[in-house]
Amino acid sequence: MLHTFVAYVEDLPGVLTRVASLFRRLNINIHSLTVGRSERPGLSRLTLVCEASGEAGHRIRASLFKLENVVDVDDIAQAPAVTRELALIKVAATPRNRAQIFDLVEVFRARIVDLTSESLMIEMTGVESKIEGLIEVLREDEGRILEICRSGKMTMRRGHHVSSVLRAMGAGDAEEARETQENAVES
Amino acid sequence: MASKGNPKGHAHEANGSAAAPGANAHLHPPARLTGAEILWATLVGEGVDTVFGYPGGAILPAYDALRKFPIRHVLVRHEQGAAHMADGYARASGKVGVAIATSGPGATNLVTGIATAMLDSIPIVCITGNVPSKVLGTDAFQEVDITGVTLPVTKHNFLVSKTEDLAQTLRHAFQIARSGRPGPVLVDITKDAQQGSAVFDFEVAKPRPYRPHPMLRVEESGLAQAAELIRNAKRPVILAGHGVMESGAMEQVRALAERAQIPVALTLLGLGGFPASHPLNLGMMGMHGEAWVNHAIQEADLLIACGMRFDDRVTGKLSEYALKARKIHIEIDPAEINKNVKVDVALVGDLREVLEELLPRIAGRDGSAWLKTIEASKGAVAVRDIKNLPDLGHLYAAHVMHDLWRIAGSDAIVVTDVGQHQMWEAQYFHHGKPRTLITSGGLGAMGFALPAAIGAKFACPDKDVWVIAGDGGFQMTAAELSTIVQEKLKIHIAIINNGYLGMIRQWQEFFYERNYEAAPLVSPDFVKLADAHGIPGRAVRTRAEVAPAVEEARRAPGAFLLNFLVEKEESVYPMIPAGSALHEMIRRPGKRAKDPLEERAED
Numbered sequence: 001m002l003h004t005f006v007a008y009v010e011d012l013p014g015v016l017t018r019v020a021s022l023f024r025r026l027n028i029n030i031h032s033l034t035v036g037r038s039e040r041p042g043l044s045r046l047t048l049v050c051e052a053s054g055e056a057g058h059r060i061r062a063s064l065f066k067l068e069n070v071v072d073v074d075d076i077a078q079a080p081a082v083t084r085e086l087a088l089i090k091v092a093a094t095p096r097n098r099a100q101i102f103d104l105v106e107v108f109r110a111r112i113v114d115l116t117s118e119s120l121m122i123e124m125t126g127v128e129s130k131i132e133g134l135i136e137v138l139r140e141d142e143g144r145i146l147e148i149c150r151s152g153k154m155t156m157r158r159g160h161h162v163s164s165v166l167r168a169m170g171a172g173d174a175e176e177a178r179e180t181q182e183n184a185v186e187s
Numbered sequence: 188m189a190s191k192g193n194p195k196g197h198a199h200e201a202n203g204s205a206a207a208p209g210a211n212a213h214l215h216p217p218a219r220l221t222g223a224e225i226l227w228a229t230l231v232g233e234g235v236d237t238v239f240g241y242p243g244g245a246i247l248p249a250y251d252a253l254r255k256f257p258i259r260h261v262l263v264r265h266e267q268g269a270a271h272m273a274d275g276y277a278r279a280s281g282k283v284g285v286a287i288a289t290s291g292p293g294a295t296n297l298v299t300g301i302a303t304a305m306l307d308s309i310p311i312v313c314i315t316g317n318v319p320s321k322v323l324g325t326d327a328f329q330e331v332d333i334t335g336v337t338l339p340v341t342k343h344n345f346l347v348s349k350t351e352d353l354a355q356t357l358r359h360a361f362q363i364a365r366s367g368r369p370g371p372v373l374v375d376i377t378k379d380a381q382q383g384s385a386v387f388d389f390e391v392a393k394p395r396p397y398r399p400h401p402m403l404r405v406e407e408s409g410l411a412q413a414a415e416l417i418r419n420a421k422r423p424v425i426l427a428g429h430g431v432m433e434s435g436a437m438e439q440v441r442a443l444a445e446r447a448q449i450p451v452a453l454t455l456l457g458l459g460g461f462p463a464s465h466p467l468n469l470g471m472m473g474m475h476g477e478a479w480v481n482h483a484i485q486e487a488d489l490l491i492a493c494g495m496r497f498d499d500r501v502t503g504k505l506s507e508y509a510l511k512a513r514k515i516h517i518e519i520d521p522a523e524i525n526k527n528v529k530v531d532v533a534l535v536g537d538l539r540e541v542l543e544e545l546l547p548r549i550a551g552r553d554g555s556a557w558l559k560t561i562e563a564s565k566g567a568v569a570v571r572d573i574k575n576l577p578d579l580g581h582l583y584a585a586h587v588m589h590d591l592w593r594i595a596g597s598d599a600i601v602v603t604d605v606g607q608h609q610m611w612e613a614q615y616f617h618h619g620k621p622r623t624l625i626t627s628g629g630l631g632a633m634g635f636a637l638p639a640a641i642g643a644k645f646a647c648p649d650k651d652v653w654v655i656a657g658d659g660g661f662q663m664t665a666a667e668l669s670t671i672v673q674e675k676l677k678i679h680i681a682i683i684n685n686g687y688l689g690m691i692r693q694w695q696e697f698f699y700e701r702n703y704e705a706a707p708l709v710s711p712d713f714v715k716l717a718d719a720h721g722i723p724g725r726a727v728r729t730r731a732e733v734a735p736a737v738e739e740a741r742r743a744p745g746a747f748l749l750n751f752l753v754e755k756e757e758s759v760y761p762m763i764p765a766g767s768a769l770h771e772m773i774r775r776p777g778k779r780a781k782d783p784l785e786e787r788a789e790d
């Protein structure tokens with residue numbers, strides 16, 4: 001199954017290697033990995049998606065925590081969350097056949113962010129399936145897609161995750177609530 | 188530390204020179220020191236008095252400052268030896284061992300030793316020099332990306348390129364090495380960071396408080412459930428591992444076993460954590476464990492795993508491992524839970540602390556029926572104590588181990604190499620105390636014994652230290668004989684010389700139709716080799732000579748080498764072939780005429 005981990009890691013040289021190396025060692029392929037600054041000074045936030053057996057989630061999370069530079073790890077699993085991906089897609093388009101693409105972009109609620117006489121660039125954010133939908137439609141015309149650049153998934157749990165809210169979310173989330181609480185205290 | 192005065196150091200201090208830090212720099216108000224001085228001052232502050240190392244260009248500034256500090260530097264003959272010595276020191280003492288090497292080849296030579304410590308969770312700190320920070324990444328002379336190389340075999344590693352980061356990083360390294368599940372940490376220090384200067388304040392360099400793994404979890408419900416399982420079990424077995432010693436839970440494991448009358452099986456690294464002579468001790472489990480131990484595990488209805496990780500050498504084929512048993516796993520590393528064996532109750536925390544919480548819930552229990560069943564299952568193969576067996580002129584390694592154990596006793600520290608002799612030692616040398624067996628379990632690194640024994644001797648100078656090595660493995664690090672001489676160490680060396688890479692030959696005998704490819708081994712005359720180092724020695728060819736030779740070695744004023752010329756084609760029994768289930772063992776071939784190792788009930 002697909003696992004999604006959200007982790008806060010120290011913003012230092014080599015930290016990403018350590019995270020990546022863990023997955024390499026476990027022989028798990030990383031589907032996508034996004035990293036950037038977070039709301040916590042000195043800490044980067046990453047979202048990592050990988051394919052592994054259902055039971056592997058616990059061990060991966062435990063192993064991530066064993067990395068000295070990893071501060072927090074959340075295994076999103078089935079928890080309610082918002083996931084987005086950003087894609088930039090460059091397509092061949094001349095002034096004569098542009099209009100059709102403009103319509104498509106409209107339907108998919110994407111945007112045109114660059115335009116030349118031979119090509120244009122589409123920017124789109126959304127869930128993976130939506131982005132894939134647009135790409136599929138564009139592929140119907142052979143040779144049209146020139147470049148695709150995708151950010152990989154970014155995930156954030158829904159709701160205001162102060163510990164009281166998590167606790168109120170009930171027994172199933174009790175463990176997570178405690179952890180989040182602990183982590184909150186830590187940080 | 189304060190009492191360990193170094194005259195040179197004190198003299199410098201008396202001069203009040205800021206550049207001469209002296210032995211107690213870590214106790215003094217902040218002063219400006221060079222990186223090299225900060226390195227040693229921090230080690231002294233961390234309680235280090237012995238380091239094992241080898242110099243080179245990139246670490247020379249550190250060596251130059253060494254004379255000012257009360258630290259004994261042991262010059263090794265190969266950096267692998269330095270890492271193994273630090274490891275042996277740590278295993279014997281429970282403290283952090285320290286190895287030092289230069290950049291490039293010095294650093295890469297450490298790698299086998301670091302991996303050995305990683306796989307057995309041994310706290311060591313390895314310090315390497317590196318090229319100046321300006322040329323990092325340029326393939327400068329003797330530059331190797333050693334933090335990259337050692338990333339998968341260290342618990343953590345650091346590259347320090349600024350003098351002002353040095354003290355804090357080193358202290359953090361010590362904290363990481365010894366906390367939680369211990370392990371090796373490498374600190375790579377550029378040459379300019381050693382040469383530069385910074386204000387040194389040992390207190391300020393203190394790391395943040397250690398954060399335990401956030402997934403440690405010992406819940407009331409888990410404890411209650413564990414107690415309930417123990418109460419209701421008919422055929423329980425305790426599996427005691429290395430964690431028993433790492434957490435200092437010997438008393439607690441013993442209390443649990445005695446109170447609930449539960450037999451105890453040990454892993455290789457667990458030997459010594461529960462006394463071999465204890466009536467509840469079953470012995471070693473796994474690939475070369477006795478039949479009744481593995482049988483008891485396969486028949487058990489409850490396994491209580493204490494500080495062990497269900498290694499494949501212990502479980503055999505996982506899909507057939509202890510299928511009738513519920514499992515309680517008490518373990519400090521959350522990543523070990525359900526890794527190999529799915530457990531019913533996980534108590535994730537320090538073993539001693541968990542057992543302290545569990546014990547009040549455990550009542551006395553009558554375990555006699557199960558204990559009798561196990562006793563009966565020993566049957567004809569029960570007795571491995573071979574003291575009364577006839578001497579038929581052959582010398583068997585088992586004899587050597589047995590006699591050594593009888594004479595050296597339970598206080599001696601035995602450091603074994605890897606191979607058949609390692610398993611015979613585990614079977615026939617009955618360890619009664621923790622930290623008396625030092626062996627490379629997880630990595631199985633040949634060449635470990637001699638250097639690790641040197642480290643152990645430094646940790647425990649008053650104890651008898653025995654090296655037991657094969658003729659193959661001994662040659663991998665035999666150069667450390669010179670270190671023994673240079674440091675004037677009294678270490679007893681027993682080479683179990685069978686003319687083969689014995690364990691390889693055994694596998695070839697069992698699984699490769701006796702195709703003894705690359706297994707026969709020509710060796711030097713080890714007694715002459717010792718002699719060339721000024722170490723006396725003796726060859727031993729018969730059983731009758733064993734005891735006098737061992738006594739002679741013990742009486743010798745310094746190191747002594749015994750070359751035991753044992754049966755060449757003997758195998759370690761029983762054996763569970765890799766990938767087979769615990770009950771699918773190869774037993775000793777039956778009724779070989781006049782086989783002095785044939786186990787009979789009356790022996």
Ligand SMILES: Cc1ncc(C[n+]2csc(CCOP(=O)(O)OP(=O)(O)O)c2C)c(N)n1
Pocket residue numbers: 604605606607608609631632633634656657658659660661683685687688689690691
């Ligand atoms: C560094 C290293 N290389 C190879 C091996 C594989 N190996 C395991 S046991 C063994 C033979 C050991 O021979 P020897 O030291 O003579 O001991 P014996 O088995 O004969 O007692 C070998 C080659 C190893 N464990 N370590």
Ligand SMILES: [Mg+2]
Pocket residue numbers: 657658659683684685686687688689
């Ligand atoms: Mg041999």
